[in-house]
Amino acid sequence: MSEPDTREPETALSYEQARDELVDVVRQLEAGGTTLEESLRLWERGEELATICQGWLDGARARLEAARASREQDEIEDLDEDE
Numbered sequence: 001m002s003e004p005d006t007r008e009p010e011t012a013l014s015y016e017q018a019r020d021e022l023v024d025v026v027r028q029l030e031a032g033g034t035t036l037e038e039s040l041r042l043w044e045r046g047e048e049l050a051t052i053c054q055g056w057l058d059g060a061r062a063r064l065e066a067a068r069a070s071r072e073q074d075e076i077e078d079l080d081e082d083e
Contacts, residue, residue: 013049015056022049 013021025046029039 013052018049018052022046
């Protein structure tokens with residue numbers, strides 16, 4: 001029988017938490033010595049964590065692009081006002 005899942009909900013993980021757990025998963029997989037079932041569980045968790053990290057990175061990229069676009073729009077409006 002498997003143990004109950006005591007992990008935090010994925011939405012509660014910060015980028016840093018997900019990244020750190022992913023690093024730990026990779027270390028465990030690289031160290032070997034686990035059963036096939038445990039290796040598969042670790043791999044699946046690693047995939048989940050990689051998806052969470054990518055979501056954070058995509059969100060950060062979108063925020064930066066929005067900030068840049070806003071700044072560019074402000075600069076265009078400032079030029080229009082000067083004319």
